[in-house]
Amino acid sequence: xxxxxxxxxxxxxxxxxxxxxxxxxxxxxxxxxxxxxxxxxxxxxxxxxxxxxxxxxxxxxxxxxxxxxxxxxxxxxxxxxxxxxxxxxxxxxxxxxxxxxxxxxxxxxxxxxxxxxxxxxxxxxxxxxxxxxxxxxxxxxxxxxxxxxxxxxxxxxxxxxxxxxxxxxxxxxxxxxxxxxxxxxxxxxxxxxxxxxxxxxxxxxxxxxxxxxxxxxxxxxxxxxxxxxxxxxxxxxxxxxxxxxxxxxxxxxxxxxxxxxxxxxxxxxxxxxxxxxxxxxxxxxxxxxxxxxxxxxxxxxxxxxxxxxxxxxxxxxxxxxxxxxxxxxxxxxxxxxxxxxxxxxxxxxxxxxxxxxxxxxxxxxxxxxxxxxxxxxxxxxxxxxxxxxxxxxxxxxxxxxxxxxxxxxxxx
Numbered sequence: 389x390x391x392x393x394x395x396x397x398x399x400x401x402x403x404x405x406x407x408x409x410x411x412x413x414x415x416x417x418x419x420x421x422x423x424x425x426x427x428x429x430x431x432x433x434x435x436x437x438x439x440x441x442x443x444x445x446x447x448x449x450x451x452x453x454x455x456x457x458x459x460x461x462x463x464x465x466x467x468x469x470x471x472x473x474x475x476x477x478x479x480x481x482x483x484x485x486x487x488x489x490x491x492x493x494x495x496x497x498x499x500x501x502x503x504x505x506x507x508x509x510x511x512x513x514x515x516x517x518x519x520x521x522x523x524x525x526x527x528x529x530x531x532x533x534x535x536x537x538x539x540x541x542x543x544x545x546x547x548x549x550x551x552x553x554x555x556x557x558x559x560x561x562x563x564x565x566x567x568x569x570x571x572x573x574x575x576x577x578x579x580x581x582x583x584x585x586x587x588x589x590x591x592x593x594x595x596x597x598x599x600x601x602x603x604x605x606x607x608x609x610x611x612x613x614x615x616x617x618x619x620x621x622x623x624x625x626x627x628x629x630x631x632x633x634x635x636x637x638x639x640x641x642x643x644x645x646x647x648x649x650x651x652x653x654x655x656x657x658x659x660x661x662x663x664x665x666x667x668x669x670x671x672x673x674x675x676x677x678x679x680x681x682x683x684x685x686x687x688x689x690x691x692x693x694x695x696x697x698x699x700x701x702x703x704x705x706x707x708x709x710x711x712x713x714x715x716x717x718x719x720x721x722x723x724x725x726x727x728x729x730x731x732x733x734x735x736x737x738x739x740x741x742x743x744x745x746x747x748x749x750x751x752x753x754x755x756x757x758x759x760x761x762x763x764x765x766x767x768x769x770x771x772x773x774x775x776x777x778x779x780x781x782x783x784x785x786x787x788x789x790x791x792x793x794x795x796x797x798x799x800x
Contacts, residue, residue: 411590413635414539416660418688419715421593421637431593431692431717432798433498433538434491434731438722439483440503440525441545442514443556446725447777448736452748453555455504455514455546461748464758466770474774475515478781479525482724486783488532491723494731495799498593499538500694500719501529502545504558508578523585530589539593541639541719542582543694548574551601563602566617572624579625583633594637596664596694597625602643615643615651626658639664639692646694649679655687662690665716668698672706674714681714695721698729701795708797720796724786731796733787737776744773 412424421429438446444453452461462471491499506513507522514521526542533540549571550559557563565571579597586592602614622640629638638661642649646666655661665680674681677693684691693711697704697720704720711718724732743765750761765773779785 411588411635413590414593414637416637416662416690419684419690421662421690421717429497429539430712430715431498431539431719433496433500433719434723434796434798435500435502435543435695435719435721436483436487436723437502438725439479440501440507440514440522441556441558446722448726448741448745449748455558457555458748459514461752462770462774464752465744465747465762465765466767466774470767470771470774472515474771474778477775477778479514481778482781484783485528485532485535487723488529488536488538490783491731492536492538494793495797497538498541498717498719499529499533499723500541500543500596501526502543502599504546505544505548505575505578506546508581509574522582526582526586530586530591533591538591540591541593541596541694542586543596543599544575544579545599547571547598547601548578551598552603553605554603556600563606563614565598565621566602566614572621575621576625576628580628580632583629583636587633587635590635592636594639594662595629596639596641597622598641599694600645600666601641604644611643615648618643619652619654623654623657626661630658636660637662639694641665641694649683652683652687655689662692663687664692664694666695667693667707668696672699672703672710674710677710677714677716680716684716691716693718695719697721697796701791704792704795705797708795718796724781728789729792731789731793733789734777735780735785735787737773737780739769740773740777744770 414421414423414429423429442455442458444450444458452458459471462474503522504513508519510517510519529540546558547565549564549568550557551563551565553561553563565575601618606614626638638658640661641664643651646664667677670676680691693716696707696718722730724730724734726734726736747761747765750764751757752761
């Protein structure tokens, strides 16, 4: 009798342990995303732009627009050691668990995390030459997301060689990923490593392979060639991911700023893929995104608006209504930056624009011009302003844009 009781207790303990370890991966089910119980999951959230993929305008810069341009300017102003120190301070404090908690409390269920591929290599990036930095930062995101009940989309915003050909991919002015076989193999290999590392992490909604591939600057036959290279590359990366990870959704963006889907011919090569579009400007109506809705209906795959924003509160609220009426989830861009048009803001330190930004934006194409630009901001003042910027960016000190938050309707 006693032995039977021990066996029964043990069986209950094992059952409880198995139940506790049950995974809740999200899956594609026709045009919907569903959880492990078959219940629909509608994406609503924000983007952590600027944190792991710095963009100039979010620092209040214009001409100095990409990560490597910003890094070069800071090294010229404060020196390489202080620039590296700033980047570490920035990464440690710009986004923390407190930001995840804030986002979740506002009603979001999804956070898109843009990152630069260099964080998974030994290439010089944001103060380090360390292939493990990407995993350290994304591991933090996984932990914070789990603590706060939100899902993650891992977005390779900056791909090897550059997938866009503009500042947003921190590249060299052309979408070399579409033509360079070495860059393509590196792209595939990094995604396989990421998928292997996170294969069992169900807090991750999915992997977005490439942000906004092939900008609109190329036309005619050249655009056609670049666009045509995208789907085969997506298939290669998907196949590599599936070697190590059968669980996660794979998100595919169309060319021309995630706005064109006519280049895609096969949406059956994997059972767990979906598509992602972007929209800035234009009417806040379903008619404005009719081509996205039509593609979603034709493929019977989910369509999700990965980026939108930088508009009036009325526009954003109206667009949310249109997207919800048509079963298109959304993550607004971005969560935090200098200025408005984001959930939160970073207060511009006094002297930031007149001194530090003036140096960063000044002509620095020759050593003589660098010396001249240094008259606008000293090294000591540059360090002081960078430290103050990070302090202002911390969650307890950030500016909360309440009307913006109401407009994007995360609480509904």
